[in-house]
Amino acid sequence: MLRYFVATADAGSATRAATVLHVTQPVLSRQLRQLEQQLGLRLFERDGRRLRLTTAAEDFLAEARALLSQADQVERAAEALASGRLSALHLAAPTTTLTDVLAPFLATLHADDPTPMVRELDPLGTTAALRAGADLAMVTRSPSRSLASRLLAVLPVWAYVRADDPWADRGTVGVAELVRRRLVLLTTDFRPRALLDGAMDAAGVGYGEHVEVANAQVAQAIAAAGRGVAVVTDDPRFDLVPLHIDGPGGPVRIRLYAAWDPRHHAAATLAGIAERLAAFCVERYGPEVAP
Structure with missing residues (x-):
């Protein structure tokens, strides 16, 4: 019934609204009377051949539009659920x-x-x-x-060095060699750090000089400044060169x-x-x- 009310308010006449809604005018008029009875409001006054909203109906029109919009959203959500689609x-x-x-x-x-x-x-x-x-x-x-x-995917954990580093053309470095360098590591709550820790434990070696940071891009920036070898999984930045890291069980990689x-x-x-x-x-x- 709300749709009949809004359509009539927009059309300005019952005849035009009935045409838009594809119903007969008697059906439309009956629906409007039922709505007025339910609401306890008079919605329209006749102005010649046109229907004019009452003051109360003008205030109610915005609420009716909002309710219909919500109903349309609910209907679309239900259709998406029924069909297995995702809108977002x-x-x-x-x-x-x-x-x-x-x-x-x-x-x-x-x-x-x-x-x-x-x-x-x-x-x-x-x-x-x-x-x-x-x-x-x-x-x-x-x-x-x-x-x-x-x-x-199964992605490498990289050791990043500058292009002028002695290791830059090697392609791969073992964990036993890696720990001899100053390292720029992520903190222990990051998965790449946990994987490196595991490879080092398996190799029976421990960390030497190192610094810990909580952001992989910051780690690469520090390495680019010549302050150590960054161990992260990020794509290369700052013109750094990535090296695979080999542990006792093979390349250190992240799933x-x-x-x-x-x-x-x-x-x-x-x-x-x-x-x-x-x-x-x-x-x-x-x-x-x-x-």
């Missing part, structure tokens, strides 16, 4: 992944893809991020078995996953996005990062 895609990722992988991937989205909404990964982890409203989380630790997931709730109404859509992310990682970094 809420993503969570660690800072480095967000900058180097997710943001470039978002630039490849199509016009019919859901609108991306991005935030940094909840520090409490994957499950917390999904509970907080993320549809899909990109993480560097194996997700819980209760979640649906896709291994996207990147996408995870989502298997009960999500658009789980199939999220799985498809994860597949596209995996293909994008291979396209961006080369076939050697494929799982």
